[in-house]
Amino acid sequence: MMNSKPSWQVGLALLLCAIAMTTMPLLAAEAPAPMSSGTTSLIIGLIALSGVASFAMFSGVASAAVLFIGAHGAAWLLLSGIAGNEGMARMPYFLLLAAAWLLAWRCVAILSGLKPTSPQIRTFLRLLIPAIFGAWILIIWEAVTRGAGIPFILLPPPSAVAARIANSLPILAADVRQTIFKAVLFGYVVGCGAGFVVAILADRVGFLRRGLLPIGNMVSALPIIGVAPIMVMWFGFDWQSKAAVVIIMTFFPMLVNTVAGLAASGHMERDLMRTYASSYWQTLFKLRLPAAAPFIFNALKINSTLALIGAIVAEFFGTPVVGMGFRISTEIGRMNVDMVWAEIAVAALAGSVFYGVVALVERATTFWHPSVRGGRA
Amino acid sequence: MTVNQATATRVEQSAVVEARQLGLTFQTNDGPVRALSNVDLTINKGEFVSFIGPSGCGKTTFLRVIADLEKPTEGTISINGMSSEQAREARAYGYVFQAAALLPWRTIERNVALPLEIIGLPRAEQQERIKRTMDLVNLSGFEKKYPWQLSGGMQQRASIARALAFDADLLLMDEPFGALDEIVRDHLNEQLLQLWRRTDKTICFVTHSIPEAVYLSTRIVVMSQRPGRVTDVIESTLPKERPLDIRESPEFLAIAARVRDGLRAGHSYED
């Protein structure tokens, strides 16, 4: 198969290995826990062998598998070798890291070219390929911060952030409870609900719609987040002021999208409802709201991110001594960068889960829409 | 109730649709456009009337006036002796559009149920009517499918089932098979004729295909454009029983020729 033909990535990786071998050792001479020559040759061997072996394989899957093992085995050895030797890595260390990364790239390239017939394997590949990419961001981040001895406050290695998360679960949980379960959820529900109700109102009253829509469109471009200090003054330091910011931020996207969605049902369908002498509310519930669902879910998805941003940034303007935004702004003041990263990781996770839940509900309710079922219109 | 009213009117006169001096002018950005002018037409119970003419001759507009989707600016229209608005509110007709216009989030069965839900029929009766109409259009077995899982022809059959589920005596069809290929179209035409013979409904059918109009109709209304008006009304002499190959008979061809002449006359009038 053409997949196992020699490639520039593998060629370059082999070249880097060769250069690395001539410029040994991997770590500076004064490293406290130097890597044994056995480990070093194992790394080089893994890279070189899997690289060469990938040429010899007759199937794309096999060479991808060989590359996968080689690249990640070498990366694992490189990472464990640097532990305790922070800042001691020399050029060949990074050359080998680059070589391993090139192999992984080649592996991803082969995997991307595969066209499996079974849907399970397709799903698996769709998850595996970005997973490899994400893993390599972490690997390179870890190896470079530790290997080059980048100052901890500038960029802590992911392992330190992970350790920090593990050690401060109660604090993180309290912050999540304060920011997400109080401010974000309350604000999101009220903001989206209000936007929806006003949109229906605007739909009934044409004058209101024509007046509100341009304003709503304009407002969505404005830096609404700036109302945060005012809300903190009005509603106090606790979560209510954050919820107020979230309500304002989520209101307009919902309004604009719902109004657009209510106009989305076709003329023919509306004429059809008219021939049934269907009432306004019957037409609304049986035709126009279902047709508007994709638009409404779009707003719900946009708002899931906006709500989180609104609540966290509003906390920069004052909070009780708990909350994600509060933690970020105080810990950065104390230069506890790992805690900040831990909080950001949690925020990212929360954001993805929030979005993911909305997206799953969307898939379940708008299964009929071409963009979901992936079919023709 | 609808049925009773319809029966009552039939006793006095069997006219289902009566248009008198009907005219309709649209106000557009380029000034007023006269879509219909001086249309006088009576459609009787059990007729199959086709409207044929070039695009923009007002045949669809006329159908929409019957359905109270447009308001005439001149003249009068009555359906079963009622105004078009009363007729719509009494759900006196079923309407089939150019496209199937099925709601993609409902199964075929629930699409057919849509008008029944709006009228507010009890569940059991809904089920019974759905079953009956799905049988009529030969779609039994596809009740649980979604519209986008069916072919174009099947979708259009489902939309006919939806219009029939009402049990109204009048069926308005606006180029229902226009978007389908010829083979499917022949097949659906045949089925439509069978259905009409079985149910004794009154059908108004808009088309721009001469063979389709001649094959289906008991009467063909030829229209011409700008302003849209009736130029000829041709009574069909074909028997009620019509196999597809009747289209090769001399009688059929003679009627088709008359329709074509009528269309041409309408056209030259325009130039």
Add this chain to the structure above:
Amino acid sequence: MDRVRDKIIPVLTILAALVAVWYVAAVFMNAPFQRDLDRRAGETPGTIEFIGKTLSQPKPTMPAPHQVAQNFFENTFLRKVTSNRSLVYHSWVTLSSTLLGFAFGTALGILIAVGIVHVTALDRSLMPWIIASQTIPILAVAPMIIVVLAAIGVTGLIPKALISTYLSFFPVAVGMVKGLRSPEVMHLDLMHTYNASASQTFWKLRVPASVPFLFASMKVAVAASLVGAIVGELPTGAVAGIGAKLLAGAYYSQTIDIWAALVAGSVVAAMLVVLVGLVGKLVERSMGGRPA
């Protein structure tokens, strides 16, 4: 005529209603404090006088529209633009990092989009992360970027511009990928029958097709970029910029200043979006696009 009736009158009516509601809210929200003041001073003003007082407090809970307008006008037009109190000065500080970040972000976004469209491996591995990253509250990173860069001696424009870059490249990348993929299969097949090279297809088909998408996403990006610059001014106690103005206002309870700064931010945002839209329209017209 129709435009006036269908658009301008409703919009103006709603705006007028909002201002009216604003005045009523200002009276009610400032009333408790005013009553307090009057009691201490032993005064019993009449209703009209009382309302007048609620609308002219120096540090009101809810400033009245005319107070905000007056503050905005004074600080925009009557002060030297180099003055520390001039809103033009603060807006300019924020605007400059917004524009720098926006330029970087747009360039980066286009570059990534081109890569994603042409390299399958990038599409399969990077695209999911770009979409996933939209769900992450990126602004939360803003204070850290500022502080960390300050710790290694990078201050001023660059850190804020970095945040703006980060915020603006996502919409551009996603929009541009969509745009570069927007040519119909029929047109791509046509290029294929001409045996056009990848770069010919790119320049003659994909790029022109992507222009409307690019400008639509640039409108989103420029607004996001401004938000990034404002938030970037929050954590460090920056002395200049709209964000700094908001923070100082919050610190000293100068509510009128906060509102005026918000108005300034909105004016800048509106100008930026309109400007991008205008440029987009000009470009599309020069490319023979149909005037919409």
